[in-house]
Amino acid sequence: MKPQERQDDIIRKLVARKGLEKAPDHFTEKVMGRISTSPSSIDSPLLSKGGWIALIVGMAAVITVIFTIDIPYLDQLFTSTGIQRVSMNIFTQGFLETMTSFVKGLNLSSISLMIVIAAAGLVVLDRLLRKRFSETGLLVI
Amino acid sequence: MEPRDDNHYISEVIAGNTASYAVLIDRHKDLVFTIAMNITRNREDAEEVAQDAFLKAFRKLADFRWDSSFQTWLYRIAYNEAISKVRKNKVKLLDLEEEITGNIAEEDIENDIAGMDEEEQKLVISRILDMLPEIDRVIVTLFYLENQPILEISEVTGLGESNVKVRLHRVRKRIYSDLQHILLKSALRTI
Numbered sequence: 001m002k003p004q005e006r007q008d009d010i011i012r013k014l015v016a017r018k019g020l021e022k023a024p025d026h027f028t029e030k031v032m033g034r035i036s037t038s039p040s041s042i043d044s045p046l047l048s049k050g051g052w053i054a055l056i057v058g059m060a061a062v063i064t065v066i067f068t069i070d071i072p073y074l075d076q077l078f079t080s081t082g083i084q085r086v087s088m089n090i091f092t093q094g095f096l097e098t099m100t101s102f103v104k105g106l107n108l109s110s111i112s113l114m115i116v117i118a119a120a121g122l123v124v125l126d127r128l129l130r131k132r133f134s135e136t137g138l139l140v141i
Numbered sequence: 142m143e144p145r146d147d148n149h150y151i152s153e154v155i156a157g158n159t160a161s162y163a164v165l166i167d168r169h170k171d172l173v174f175t176i177a178m179n180i181t182r183n184r185e186d187a188e189e190v191a192q193d194a195f196l197k198a199f200r201k202l203a204d205f206r207w208d209s210s211f212q213t214w215l216y217r218i219a220y221n222e223a224i225s226k227v228r229k230n231k232v233k234l235l236d237l238e239e240e241i242t243g244n245i246a247e248e249d250i251e252n253d254i255a256g257m258d259e260e261e262q263k264l265v266i267s268r269i270l271d272m273l274p275e276i277d278r279v280i281v282t283l284f285y286l287e288n289q290p291i292l293e294i295s296e297v298t299g300l301g302e303s304n305v306k307v308r309l310h311r312v313r314k315r316i317y318s319d320l321q322h323i324l325l326k327s328a329l330r331t332i
Contacts, residue, residue, distance in 0.1 A: 007317050008285075010251060014266040014320075015285040017259065021178045023170040024188050028163050031195045035159060038196065 147211040155202055166195055169212060172287065173219045176297075179278035180223035182271075190226050194219035216297045220279060227275070250317075253324045269319045276300075277312045284309060 147168070153161035173194055177187035198215050205214060254262060270278055279298060283289040291309075295302045 004313070006251075007313055010254065010320070011281075011313065011316050012285045014254065014262060015270075015281060017262045018266045018270070020171040020282075020286065021175040021187075023174040023191065024184070027170050027174070027188070027191070028166045031166050031192050032160075032163050034192065034196055035162065035199055038200075 148207065151202060151205060151211060154199070162195075162199055165211070165215075169215055170195075172212075172282075173215065175282055176216055176219045176279055177223045179282055180220070180227055180275040182275070186226055186230075187223075190223045191219060194222045197222065210293070213293050213296050216283075217299070220297050220299075250320060250324060265320070265323055268323070269316055272319065273312065273315065277308055277315075280305065280308055281312060281316070 150161045150164050174191045177190040181187045283294045295305050
């Protein structure tokens with residue numbers, strides 16, 4: 001047996017002799033009591049991961065249909081509501097071209113644009129902080 | 142009735158049978174409490190940390206990844222709770238001190254230990270473990286007592302695998318050299 005293995009063996013025997021600390025009496029009952037009186041039960045996400053993917057894909061599909069495919073009914077609808085529709089066709093123009101003309105055609109005001117960027121920034125910051133503090137154990141939920 | 146694995150009880154809890162969580166608590170409470178004790182070095186704080194860890198794990202059960210081990214996930218929560226508690230109390234985590242190298246052969250140490258009664262052995266190892274830094278006490282518990290692989294210890298502590306290996310190597314030398322010192326002292330006293 002190598003010296004390291006022999007040392008491990010000695011330490012393992014001694015540590016086993018000491019064993020685990022025993023949890024205090026009625027520990028399980030105390031935790032279960034706190035669970036039953038706690039106002040929040042299991043935190044379940046609003047949507048599962050698959051749900052979020054489906055929602056994003058669905059929204060992207062709707063936006064694509066509304067803004068990129070020529071459908072007479074939609075043209076009439078846009079005309080009647082006074083909104084100028086940016087007519088594009090993803091299938092003939094290519095993705096990048098379509099997206100570029102889509103963004104150009106949006107005519108977002110600078111304030112709207114700032115709001116969108118700020119909201120996206122807050123979401124990203126929230127995710128980063130949560131990740132950071134849950135890793136260090138400092139996040140109190 | 143044959144005991145089921147952790148995942149069975151987790152499914153039951155998620156399905157609404159909260160009482161099944163008691164089985165998981167009973168199964169893991171001693172090790173969770175030991176991890177908390179290793180870091181807080183205080184029974185009251187350790188109990189609070191262990192309770193909070195189980196409560197947090199219960200609330201976050203929906204986030205549990207089924208392909209991973211429940212106990213590793215739970216121990217990591219307990220470990221983080223304990224570190225957080227120690228930081229709140231502004232207690233500085235100890236770091237490993239200089240290694241002291243001894244010169245008593247393994248065989249002599251084995252014989253000396255075999256000559257001690259059970260209580261003496263417990264006392265010796267408790268004294269040695271008490272002098273170790275908190276994180277190393279957790280590593281010793283997981284490696285020597287629970288026979289956890291390096292990868293699992295790395296997941297619980299958040300340290301890289303190589304870091305765990307280095308710490309384990311240093312802690313082994315440290316424990317061994319402390320053991321030599323204690324045995325040498327007691328041998329000198331008997332002369």
